[in-house]
Amino acid sequence: MADKDSQIVIAGAGSIGCYAGGCLAVAGRKVRFLCRPNIEARLRAGGLRVSDLDGRDRLLDAGAIHATTDPAEALTDASVVLVTVKSGATEEMGGLIAAHAPPDAVIVSLQNGVDNVGRLQALVGSRWVLAGMVAFNVVQKNGGESLHVHRATEGAALIESGVSGLAELLDVAGFSVQAHADMRAVLWGKLLFNLNNALVALSGLPLATELADRRWRLILARQIDEALAVLRAASITPGRIGGLRPSLLPKILRLPDWLFRLVARRMLMVDPEARASMWDDLERGRPTEIAEFQGKIMRLAADTGTPVPLTQRIMRLVEAAEANEAGSPQLSPEAVLDGIGR
Template sequence: MTLRDASIVVAGAGSIGCYAGGCLALAGRKVTLLVRPRIEEALLRGGLRVTDLEKRDRHLGQAAFAVETRAEAALDGADIVLVTTKSGATEEIGRQIAAHAPAHAIVVSLQNGVDNADRLASTVDGRRVLAGMVPFNVVQQEDEIPFRVHRASEGTVLIERGASGISSLLNVEGFATTTHADMRSVQWGKLLFNLNNALVALSDLPLATELSDRHWRLLLAAQIAEALTVMKAAGIKPGRVAGPPPALLPTILRLPDFLFLRLAKRMLAIDPQARSSMWEDLQRGRRTEIDELQGTILRLAVKSGVRAPLVERIAGLVRDAEERGQGSPKLSAGAI
């Protein structure tokens, strides 16, 4: 078997996973999507439509990929497993990989957070695990037929070096992929950007609208400043993901609107309707990744003896919204 013929399973295929799997299947890769029953039903009705910020609009009939809701059926024979589950499901999908995937399978974590690859490695019974990072936002339109996933921002997927040919296999149109020598620093850098997910979820605003408003940017800047202080105390240096170095982010975000809109065009290269996965989780009444994002900073703050009061407040507001189960609370920046 050549690597090009590898069987790729996307485990936990929601928005990111269906987008990744769709791009790979369009490029002729052998793809199985392990999905929830709700998504299976949508895919079996009309296939998958993959669109993006660059105006590509591509459709796959259901024959172009396999769909499974049972882990044992999806993972049997997998050569590569792309894990796109939410962080809360990491150990469970790891146990399923250990039980059902071949021993030679390579596992790639394409999840938010900084420790999912380590958590997978502790559960997949010796299989090789690579850390990865997806820098862009994907939204799903499940009410459309065919089921549509739309990449609403730009960026190149990064994966850990160490498995020859994997990045070339995954580097396809619409899903640019390359390797990186220091994924740990990249993941900490991505975490800084992901602190904004909670603000989008709490505000109910599209991402581009929220970032264009200095009131919201000041909240993001303050969160990032607290996180940088905590990371410095812990001896962690976050890596540059895209755009300016992490240390400059608070300064740039605090600029007046007219300057920010002029200088941060790449940051604002986002589909007007894009929101965050945390917003989507609140709308669907699901557990969010607040413990893996703001929660990571708060746990590190306790260990380092540093306070992060705004990060703590925002985490509390998201947890309150989770408990109410009524979607986004639609707060104003002033209320936060």
């Protein structure tokens, strides 16, 4: 059972982790940040500022933040561990949890992709691992002494039900958390919309600008059509996306710009600076999570014999951009479609 005295550890304090942990700490929860040296240095020097689309703008002083790079210090007395590392670091974090967290600690994966719970469970023994999903985008803002993280889109976090009091512990102002009984469907639903991350990365456009352009939405709609065909062949049923049945999303994306703006107002409620984390990874020369999105669809496509030419094209373009280490290639929609037809 989780309660307000539970020690919460943010295992991987990047943008999402700092935002969630900051909201929890402001609300009086006991929070510890396990982070990289550069993040620890910024938190210790200037504190943590958390803001959001709803107008909240709050500052945690450096003295009120417990940040460390030492996994033993962070995890030894953890009650709840929120895993917020990129998927490529799942095994490393799972090993640290196995080595240092108490045997009764509850682990919650707030990561992208659909496989991380199983990967963590394989490493952490009898500890309870729950699936989670963050439905919003967080950006780091420049300027000022504090590390500033900003929730740039609407949305809540969902966690797998089963641990009494856990959702109530985590549900605080700015970080809405709800329990859900079918997280597998939720994660597959989110993966469908996460196929757009690659388009933001390849275009270099802010998310709101990219979604407002029907040429890019047509490419996303085609990707989702391919993915839905793969999931049907694999007998996987994705959950609703923003309240919509997944089969409706491509139809909405294909609407003319003026009608899309009317029908999809909530989808366009995005901070003008918001981009996908995949764009940020390209700009910083880091590996992306393309293998967790387009790559997952391609692996299932190979297993089921389902053609996915556009998905394959986009994955190869992102892999080429990673290899070039020159940031976003800033491609046009026509360049993305080159060679596979309209």
